[in-house]
Amino acid sequence: MNRNYNSFAFLFLFIFLLVSNCKIFAGFPQKQEKINCMDPLFNKQLLDHPRLLFSIEEENNIKQLSKQDTLLKDLLGLLKLKADTLLTKPILRYELRQKHSDLLWISREHIYRIITLSLAYRMFDELKYAKKAEEDLINVCSYPDWDPAHFLSVAEMTEAVAIGYDWLYNYLSQDTKDLIIKSLKEKALYFAIREYDSGNSDSWAKRDTNWNIVCNTGMIMGALAIAETDIKLTEKIISQGVTFIPNCLQYFTPDGVCYEGPGYWYYTNINLAMLLKSLNDNLGHDYGLSDISGINKTASYYITTVSPSGRIFNFADVISETVNAGPVYFYFSKRFNLPDVAQFYRSILLKILKSPDTFPRWHFFLNIPWYDASISTSVEKPKLQIFDNAFNPILVFNGNSISANSIYLAAKGGAGNMPHQHLDVGSFIVETNGVRWLDDLGCTAADYSLPGFWDYTPLTGHRWKYFRYNNFSPNTLSIDNNLQYSTGRGIILRYNKDSDRPFGIIDMTTVYNNLATKVQRGFMLLADNLALIQDEIGLTSTNRQIEWTSITNATVTVNGNRAVLQKGDKSFYLRIISPADATFATSVAKTNSSDEAPIINYYLLKTTVYPTNETDRTIRVVMSSDQDAINDDRLIGSLTPLLNWN
Template identity: 35%
Template sequence: MNPDNLLNNLHVEHPRLMLKNDRFSELKKLSETDTTLQSYVTKSIKEADKALTKPLLEHKIPDGLRLLGTSRDCMARVYALGLAWRWTGEQKYADNLLENILAVCNFPDWNPRHFLDTAEMSHAVGVAYDWLYPVLSETDRVTIQNGLIQHGLEPGLKAYAGTESYGWWVKCDHNWNQVCNAGLIVGALAIAETHPQYAQQIIPQAVESLPRALKMYGPDGAWAEGPGYWGYATRYTMFGFAALDTALGTDFDLLKIEGMSQAGLSPIYTTGPTGMYLAYADCGERPHHSPMASMFWLASVFNDPFVADAEHRLIAKTDRVSPQHVVWYVPQPNSEIAHPSLDKRFRGPVELALFRSAWNDVNALWVGIKAGYNEANHSHLDLGNFELDALGVRWARDLGSDNYNMPGYFGDQRWEYYRLISKSHNIPTLNGQEQDPSGTATLTQFDTTGTFPHAQIDLTKGYLNQTKSIVRGTALINNRRAVLVQDEFELSEKTNIAWGITTDANIEIAGTTATLTQDGQTLKAHILSPTGATFTVESAEQGPPEKTNEGVKRLMIHLPDQLNQARISVLFSPQWPEGDNITKTEVIPLSKW
């Protein structure tokens, strides 16, 4: 693109970012008849009222590294207070927001060494400047412009130029890319009519950088860093694209990148009936799918009523909504939305297979399994990991991430921490070793036809130099009322195999059967193969500084001194109240699935 022509179509008037006056007028009119929108606005204004009682934002780096908490607090206040002022016209909201924006513009810096902080603050200050523009004095405008330039845009230009070490994110392929590029795009467009040189320099470089990360949605919309970072990355993708669209009328064809149009399906499918995600990578503990305004944005730009309907249902269920849901509001479809298939395969750098017995049933059976590669940003050593929901309970779980500030968490001590290594996940280990940190796994089968929906993952390259071959199969059986997990090994030497799952349930062992009870429900696990194997129970608890995992258990199978070939086949049978709970099924070699 030609920087000289970049701003030819700039919407010169303010507000130009996210919510222009014509769209705002549409929302106001719609709210006269749309009671759902009315309720979202009411809750957003209540959030603004809470913001009025908070102390002034301060430059705080509590962990010695991140200003991010302050940046995110600022962003939340901008949307809450800014929307409340625009909706009600009450000056108290604008006054409070301006006071906080002037405060952050007078910070000594926005902590560019951890550039997420700088980018999020640039976004927040840019939107505040744009929305408050009509009531800003000339002195206030200059103060905010100078703060944005000095603390945000100038450090951003140094990042693109590669003259500062904190600019590494320009060439990365994960969430930092979207957050940093989008934050700078928003900040540059906010002051583009008075300081065009920043938009002319930043936007071309951001548009060049963004595809490195956006391609990671391809081809089906999932995200290698896990569902938690899907939310973060997609939120800032929304901010950046929406700013380009409202200010310039173009997204430079970035929305055409493969996978973007399918991205809204990812958090829906990776959420089990319990409301918890398939928690691969650095996902939080017991991570629940919470409402995200980016779902409305995706539903709008890709005309996807299923995604819009799913977000409305989630808001109704959780009673949580943000001011951004008002900004990107999409009415709930009037007619019943046909659900897509029960099962979904997400291809890409990290591959997922998801199966369920029903939609919109908290007691439904659901299983998710992960393939891909262990070098993905925020990845754990968890190739082949699965999680299982049934009867409203998460029976097989992932412990989630640990404290990012522990020594070497993102460095040379990463694979010393229990929650990140193979031994804490629902996968086999061989001779006590972890998976290869550079290992990969491929989803080789995904078949949802007939009465045996299943997936297979070739895990061999995830256990490099540990075995000749290891393949995991996962299937829903008995009319989607039970789950079969089967692992087959070709061994290159005498091998001790440890097979396990992590669970919060109470466990009683009776030989080849383990009875798991939790929240008044029961699931039975049956060893179908090998003959003579039995279950044992171990503790997943750890000592500080790691999270302690209090009360968490490991249901284990140990097979010592295995030679040549081995197979572990386990049937998970939820004890449905209506009966028909199977205890066995034929063990069929994976090659014949």
């Protein structure tokens, strides 16, 4: 009797503890196929797997939608094709890149592999995909580390492993789960706790760049994936991570510009999208992160700066001028009800499906879980759109897009000493008829290894010795052949979007420290096919000269105060209205040293304003693909000082 009673008491006690306080067992390995722990995460019941990015309900909805949505069905076809290709790919060995000493490329490849294979398993219910994904997960979890010296590598590997663990939870063996849990904690999450507790303001967790968003997102996703194994660890990771995220997001205010430039816009925002989705799905809120000024506008900003030819406004450290075709657009279009953004992205996907080899791997197939079929009702783009920002304010002009020779012009302010920036305050790009006439050299990946490349010191910073990164290559001004002052700022002084001649004026004065008392650059759309760039400079001495520079990869012909740019059978015309005696000159664009990546088939088109007995100088240049438009002499009498632009 006693033995039976004791057995019953022990069984009752065991069941009571298991149901009422799962955290007692949280520190011990548990061989269970389905989580049923009532221990709350921030007082909210922990969700079953899958809990990251793509719920079972969303999965069922996508499967139903694919029966009637041709584009989604075709994306699923591409997913299957690419997942089948991965089945025969060998595992990737642990290998730090010699040039950069990091594991990042392997982490990113695993984001692609594990999303693709795990999603294929969920959508097609074929075990071969899960089996291959498990092989990759075991492989990376057997690495000695995930390269903590370069924490972006850790963060992205954590995202990959977290998604694989979560999406394949009911397939993975318990041994594999235990290995993943151990790896996520020891190779990532414990590092994060130490960083949160003792890292300085420049640590990856707390700095104000893309590193903050990427690394904190990785840690939060990793913690959420295995939350049932240590609720307190998960709560601490989330609490600390979301505290520091605004250090970066604050700079998106007010209109969504990513101050690091369009090259880092995608990288920052795909991670932000995964973070917001993970928090909202699991906690029911995102700590107000999505309410930070500019976040709801950032996708609209980006697509507006994609030109009619399909190229981005490639200022700052942008390695490719191609639009990133990742899935971030669908997240933002759904989250903030932006059908224009969804429609934009679907047009990108249609192009990719016609040329499947051009798809960007990485997070690409998240476009299936996040698919947005919403339709835009917008008819015509505004003539001028403003995206203000403390560091990189942007102006975008659109002529009537259905008219021949219609102009697209995007211009910027700037802040040269901010991460990934160039001395390009006041620069702009111009397109007509699907051709980019005045361009930006952007950046090349090889230049990241140049000596002193990250030295942004005003005037003496080594970064400014390299041609692509100083103000002698972009479409802007220099005074007495001097560098722009990197701690200066180009800000929007005023604008009018509703005028018959919409305009915006950028105050560039502080980037010409000690050289001028005033430097303002005005952009005006005189007509759908005609733009004016007007510079007003108050020099500190009559002995100073000004150089107006633009760069192009078109064939250039100059004739006094006129220039013709040609590509194939298309032409673009520029005319200097003032000074009356100014003329154009052209030269081959080339780097300042053999260390820099070469510049091929680009030309500088310049005009020099020489010293006179006056300190106040005005430069007016009009441009169009319509030769008659710039030859109309009535222009001269209609142009007024910037002060009168209203």
